[in-house]
Amino acid sequence: MNKLPDTPMLDQLESGPWPSFVTGLKRLAGDNKMVADMLGQLETSYETRTGYWKGGTVGVIGYGGGIIPRFTELKDKDGKPRFPDAAEFHTLRVQPPAGMHYTSDLLRKLCDAWLDAGGSGLIAFHGQSGDIMFQGVSSDNVQKAFDNLNALGFDLGGAGPALRTSMSCVGAARCEMSCYDEARALRTVINRNIDDMHRPSLPYKFKFKFSGCPNDCVNSIQRSDMATIGTWRDNIRTDQAIADEWMADHSMTDLVNMVVNNCPTKAITLRDAGRPAAPHESVLRVAADTEMAIDNHNCVRCMHCLNVMPGALLPGRDKGVTVLIGGKSVLKIGATMGTVIIPFMKLESDDDFERLNDLARNVLDFFAENALEHERTGEMVERIGLVNFLEGIGLEVDPNMILHPRTNPYVRMDGWDEEAAKWFERKAAEKMAKAA
Numbered sequence: 001m002n003k004l005p006d007t008p009m010l011d012q013l014e015s016g017p018w019p020s021f022v023t024g025l026k027r028l029a030g031d032n033k034m035v036a037d038m039l040g041q042l043e044t045s046y047e048t049r050t051g052y053w054k055g056g057t058v059g060v061i062g063y064g065g066g067i068i069p070r071f072t073e074l075k076d077k078d079g080k081p082r083f084p085d086a087a088e089f090h091t092l093r094v095q096p097p098a099g100m101h102y103t104s105d106l107l108r109k110l111c112d113a114w115l116d117a118g119g120s121g122l123i124a125f126h127g128q129s130g131d132i133m134f135q136g137v138s139s140d141n142v143q144k145a146f147d148n149l150n151a152l153g154f155d156l157g158g159a160g161p162a163l164r165t166s167m168s169c170v171g172a173a174r175c176e177m178s179c180y181d182e183a184r185a186l187r188t189v190i191n192r193n194i195d196d197m198h199r200p201s202l203p204y205k206f207k208f209k210f211s212g213c214p215n216d217c218v219n220s221i222q223r224s225d226m227a228t229i230g231t232w233r234d235n236i237r238t239d240q241a242i243a244d245e246w247m248a249d250h251s252m253t254d255l256v257n258m259v260v261n262n263c264p265t266k267a268i269t270l271r272d273a274g275r276p277a278a279p280h281e282s283v284l285r286v287a288a289d290t291e292m293a294i295d296n297h298n299c300v301r302c303m304h305c306l307n308v309m310p311g312a313l314l315p316g317r318d319k320g321v322t323v324l325i326g327g328k329s330v331l332k333i334g335a336t337m338g339t340v341i342i343p344f345m346k347l348e349s350d351d352d353f354e355r356l357n358d359l360a361r362n363v364l365d366f367f368a369e370n371a372l373e374h375e376r377t378g379e380m381v382e383r384i385g386l387v388n389f390l391e392g393i394g395l396e397v398d399p400n401m402i403l404h405p406r407t408n409p410y411v412r413m414d415g416w417d418e419e420a421a422k423w424f425e426r427k428a429a430e431k432m433a434k435a436a
Helices: 008-012 021-029 033-048 104-116 139-151 182-192 240-248 252-258 304-308 350-370 377-384 386-393 416-435
Strands: 091-094 122-125 132-135 208-211 226-232 268-272 281-287 290-295 319-325 339-345
Touching (some): 021 033, 091 139, 104 122, 104 139, 226 350, 240 281, 252 281, 319 350, 319 377, 339 386, 350 377, 350 386, 377 386
Parallel strands (some): 208 226
Antiparallel strands (some): 122 132, 226 319, 268 290, 281 290, 319 339
């Protein structure tokens, strides 16, 4: 049992009503000197309000990325690390299975492989890019740790100015809201572009994320440079039997307060039963003389009603994806959400997945050639303009990309009719070609 350093400030974090990470670290530190010394450095950081980790260069054979180096700057007067067993505390970023699927046996093997290589025992499932984070290993043991994990079939993820590890929701494997095969989309795009992950050569980091429906459980619209989000373009499906079960447990007031009033576009209404449904309406009987109607023309796929009445309301059958560009957290121009570049595309056949990968490759190439150093894709688009970006990746402007029409009446409309006619002609030609 290791002697732990005095940590009066960290101890305070164990005094509240909630579980504390400090308790877990102390338990681990009892058998691991690296974690014990890391606690000492962390306590010092709390006391001085200063971070003491610096970067550097650490890697494994054949890879240019995937390792996050961490060396201590906390030294004694003679220049020696104050906490020598945590003087090096590197992190391995490892790609997880698509959809985060594990067996308990595999999890045990991951833990054993990590400890066998002298790892600290700390593992995070998962980082913001989706990586399994193996946190805390010395420079001498980095290669052994990777070799152990690679023998289990795992590969390093992204770090630095590179393509980062992708994320997909559990989606089609376990969720009735899924609108496409998220795991296949992830593996198709990542496997075809893996060199950009292992050998960093981009101006800055680039992230893909794949969400099966507009619930966006992996937060792709805010945290990825290219987000692929499942959607549908026909009517919401209904199941009257499940709706009857839901109403048996809820009152009409519940329905109004929880569903109808919370529709952001007021597309849901209650009306007298017996009226014929329009082609664009989804209808459920919610009482003997009342029905709930959804105007699908005004539905913006917020998912609220589907989440509140699961099974009674489900995504339509004509499923596909919307592709957005430019989501990121705060950097140069603040946090941004993705901008639609493809309002809808099917993602079912082999050709569909190839088309998605071609788009991903075009976006990556354009980003590599046109972005400034330390600039994310969204910032690049903001700087050069969306029209120039679309032209650069070979996409035509689509009216469905527009969030709302212009509100300024002082706009010249010369040629608008001709351009609209060209767009409708192009769409008709595409429809005929598809039918043929």
